[in-house]
Amino acid sequence: MPGKHSLFWKLAILLVGFCLLMVWLSWSWGRYMEKQNAFLSKEARSTLTAYAAEAERAWIKGREAGVDAWLQETGRRESGWVGVIGRDLQSLSSYPLSGQESQHMTFLRGLDWPMSKRQRGTPWIRVPFPNEPALGSLVIELPHRFVPGRYTVHWRMITNVIIPGLFTLLLCVGLYRMLIMPLNQLREQANAWRGDQLATRIPPATTSRQDELGELGRAFDHMSERLQSTVALQQQLLRDLSHELRTPLSRLRVACDSDLDVQQLRERLGREVDGMQRLVEDTLQLAWLDTERVAPAKEPIQIQALWEMLVENACFETGWPVEQLRCDLDPSCWVWGNLNGLAQALENILRNAIRHSPPQGIVSLQGHRIGEDWYLWLEDQGGGVAEAELERIFDPFTRLDGSRPGDGGFGLGLSIARNALQVQGGRLWAQNTREGLRLNMRLPVARINNSALV
Numbered sequence: 001m002p003g004k005h006s007l008f009w010k011l012a013i014l015l016v017g018f019c020l021l022m023v024w025l026s027w028s029w030g031r032y033m034e035k036q037n038a039f040l041s042k043e044a045r046s047t048l049t050a051y052a053a054e055a056e057r058a059w060i061k062g063r064e065a066g067v068d069a070w071l072q073e074t075g076r077r078e079s080g081w082v083g084v085i086g087r088d089l090q091s092l093s094s095y096p097l098s099g100q101e102s103q104h105m106t107f108l109r110g111l112d113w114p115m116s117k118r119q120r121g122t123p124w125i126r127v128p129f130p131n132e133p134a135l136g137s138l139v140i141e142l143p144h145r146f147v148p149g150r151y152t153v154h155w156r157m158i159t160n161v162i163i164p165g166l167f168t169l170l171l172c173v174g175l176y177r178m179l180i181m182p183l184n185q186l187r188e189q190a191n192a193w194r195g196d197q198l199a200t201r202i203p204p205a206t207t208s209r210q211d212e213l214g215e216l217g218r219a220f221d222h223m224s225e226r227l228q229s230t231v232a233l234q235q236q237l238l239r240d241l242s243h244e245l246r247t248p249l250s251r252l253r254v255a256c257d258s259d260l261d262v263q264q265l266r267e268r269l270g271r272e273v274d275g276m277q278r279l280v281e282d283t284l285q286l287a288w289l290d291t292e293r294v295a296p297a298k299e300p301i302q303i304q305a306l307w308e309m310l311v312e313n314a315c316f317e318t319g320w321p322v323e324q325l326r327c328d329l330d331p332s333c334w335v336w337g338n339l340n341g342l343a344q345a346l347e348n349i350l351r352n353a354i355r356h357s358p359p360q361g362i363v364s365l366q367g368h369r370i371g372e373d374w375y376l377w378l379e380d381q382g383g384g385v386a387e388a389e390l391e392r393i394f395d396p397f398t399r400l401d402g403s404r405p406g407d408g409g410f411g412l413g414l415s416i417a418r419n420a421l422q423v424q425g426g427r428l429w430a431q432n433t434r435e436g437l438r439l440n441m442r443l444p445v446a447r448i449n450n451s452a453l454v
Contacts, residue, residue, distance in 0.1 A: 005211055045111045084136055126138070301339055306339075333369075373445060379433055380435075414428075
């Protein structure tokens, strides 16, 4: 069943409303025009009233000198039957009524009566004398030019063709604005992508809609943002990678041209090659994390056990004692995530903390549960960073300490860590403390059979 904001309901309301409006318009307007076409026009009533006044004046003059003369004169003006009739429905002229004419006297119509279209022949109209209506009336076969409904075909064309056509045109305009305009905007954005204009966005009038076209517009904008960020990241990685590779290559060139003995040259080559290999692997890993959208396999992970494994490796590599790498989490801290991705992220964060902490410093992992998430943070004693740089440290190849490329890392560790956590539904952000930097992580609680692990 379509949702309450679905385009189906908008189209249904529009079409049903249009059909009901057309039915009502055809019925009401058709009735009105039919009624108007059933009555005599103002011109006809005025002319017939004037004839009645002339007939009254002629009757005052007398039968032969007045009425007969007037009937002869009127007969030359009108082709139909004309008579002056008294109260007893008898002729007031010298010409008596025939049987057929007497029969017509029983079916006379007034000026304000509707003219039935079912009547055969031309209707006969009775118009009383204006001053003495009780004395007599004018009876006239309605002239053809005054017969109502002469323009019935034209009015039917207007009612049944022109007006429905105009309303249908308005319906088409409404459908165009509702359906075609958003599709045109989507087409323009697709054409902009084809022209490498990745910053183009759908107008807010479309993306703010709550129907399917609005969802499609928001999906287009999200896809455009993702495409733009991915292309920008790849371009940046290519620029930074080429820049970072120049230094070790230059050192290799100097080493090859120097007078170093074979053992020293071999050690130098090994260090530089290892550094370049690590640089390329980290760059490819970052690019993969940014472009990979398939959800990784997830499982329950106990943070304490993972921390112990990472601390063992870190102590072996750096020479730090285990006592300086503390974990204040209890065994109930289980999160839901990808083991390899979470291990890599936490390892990069730990190495970054050790690298920037003094030799006797303390690195601690703490946390607590908030609702359906575990809120974890890792603190060092490295003095922190400037507030304006808290977000920039997650950008690739960012080294705030000005270290030489390869010495202390290439500035990719935190970028990889943030992307690794985002891929599995987590978050990573930084804040300063009084002694150093705190890196905060938010990860979902591990659930098995819809029950959280505690």
